[in-house]
Amino acid sequence: MRGPEVPAKALDARALAALAANPGCRRRAILDGAGVDKAALASALGSPSAFGQSQFALTRGNAFEARVKADGGAEILKLVHERLDPAAVPPREAAVPDLSAVGPEGRTARTALALREVTGAPGTWTLLDHPMLALDVAGSPAFLEPDAVVVHPDGSWTVVEIKSFPMLDGSADPAKVGAAARQAAVYVLALEEVAARLEPAPRVRHRVLLVCPKDFSSLPTASAVDVRRQRAVTARQLARLTRVQDIADSLPEGTCFAPDRPAGELTSAVESVPAMYAPECLAACELAFHCRDRSRTVGAVTTLGRPVRAELGGLTTVDDVLSAARGESGDPDDPAVAALRRAAALRQEALAAAGREVAPCR
Known part of the structure; x- marks a missing residue:
């Protein structure tokens, strides 16, 4: 569906959090499930996306993450110990297993093996740097890569999320913290699937560690974030998603979303899948500008926001x-x-x- 020569775009936790926030959008479900590059698709449709991080933000974030993980992740382990597990033995030494393998499936298997090994030998701290996790989404596997996962001496697991936005006087932008919490909740769900296959099943902590720069410096600080609510909402919404195969079966024969297709054919292919646009899509989806233009053209009330749409009942335009x-x-x-x-x-x-x-x- 994405084209014979077009490589699949992998789903990440950010995309899954956005997908779970709008489970009624079949268009996003099929495009993400088929691995379509929505940014390239939006450009081909004449509505280029402004969604995503700038190159400067990516560079700054990578530099900060490298600093936090220096010396075998000593700073991360120190912050986890201080914020989440002060009663445990201090992390003077920690294991950092090698998670390299061929392909996402290989890395997922290697991560599961490392978690099984270190959980079966409790008593020490372990840091998993960029592990690979798998989560079933609407019948398709999504491979997820958290910044880090820490295994505590008692065998429990904690997700660590590293962001480059600052914490000023101990607090950060609530909107950015909320987005990070929803992203971390996806990782928690994926970790729980790994834990469920072990006997006895280790505990996946629902308080994650959010690591950010302190004030206007590059020094790391951290806050414990409870993601139980975000995890429950994400699990419920992902469970409600229509299976990708069911959506594909309802499409016309030969539907293809390859960006190199003629504009008219591409537009018809996209319009053959119902969308559920809302203003919140502008901050979460590369096709938001295209869907907004279409919604305005037909006068859909969804352009006014989900609360207004909910109040109007059966009045859709x-x-x-x-x-x-x-x-x-x-x-x-x-x-x-x-x-x-x-x-x-x-x-x-x-x-x-x-x-x-x-x-x-x-």
């Missing part, structure tokens, strides 16, 4: 809403229709009291 408010359509017993007509009446009363000519809702 702006024209339907205005028609119901004017009393031209809609069931008067429908709470949404009744509320719209009441709002229109109040508007007319307010304009009349102000001595202004009353204009119809439009």
